Amino acid sequence: MSNIPEDLYYTKTHEWVKQDADGTVTVGITDHAQHLLGDMVFIELPDPGSEFNTGDDCAVVESVKAASDVYCPVSGEIIETNVALVETPEVVNQDPYGDGWLFRLKPNDEGEVEDLLDAETYRELAEEESH
Numbered sequence: 001m002s003n004i005p006e007d008l009y010y011t012k013t014h015e016w017v018k019q020d021a022d023g024t025v026t027v028g029i030t031d032h033a034q035h036l037l038g039d040m041v042f043i044e045l046p047d048p049g050s051e052f053n054t055g056d057d058c059a060v061v062e063s064v065k066a067a068s069d070v071y072c073p074v075s076g077e078i079i080e081t082n083v084a085l086v087e088t089p090e091v092v093n094q095d096p097y098g099d100g101w102l103f104r105l106k107p108n109d110e111g112e113v114e115d116l117l118d119a120e121t122y123r124e125l126a127e128e129e130s131h
């Protein structure tokens with residue numbers, strides 16, 4: 001079974017969200033998603049300063065198997081991207097919850113994060129997809 005940290009929030013489209021102490025959130029794709037996609041070969045990140053609504057496609061991860069959109073889990077402004085992934089996209093496979101983060105954003109409404117899935121609910125979703 002995939003690694004699903006208890007202290008993060010999740011989306012049905014396999015993004016994880018970590019609430020940071022400064023009110024921003026860090027976003028990446030889950031271990032389950034990177035396993036499904038396979039070896040990453042290219043990542044397209046959003047531009048800092050761009051704004052997205054919840055559910056907007058805001059990044060692309062491309063693997064040897066497929067290209068997949070990454071959806072913005074909460075509405076807000078992109079404040080930072082993990083530019084290291086442009087040169088080394090395989091870090092998403094090696095460390096999806098650490099060095100493989102994709103972007104940070106300042107949410108328009110911090111309460112929106114609490115509407116996302118908890119680890120247990122996401123685990124059930126991932127298990128259903130695996131069958």
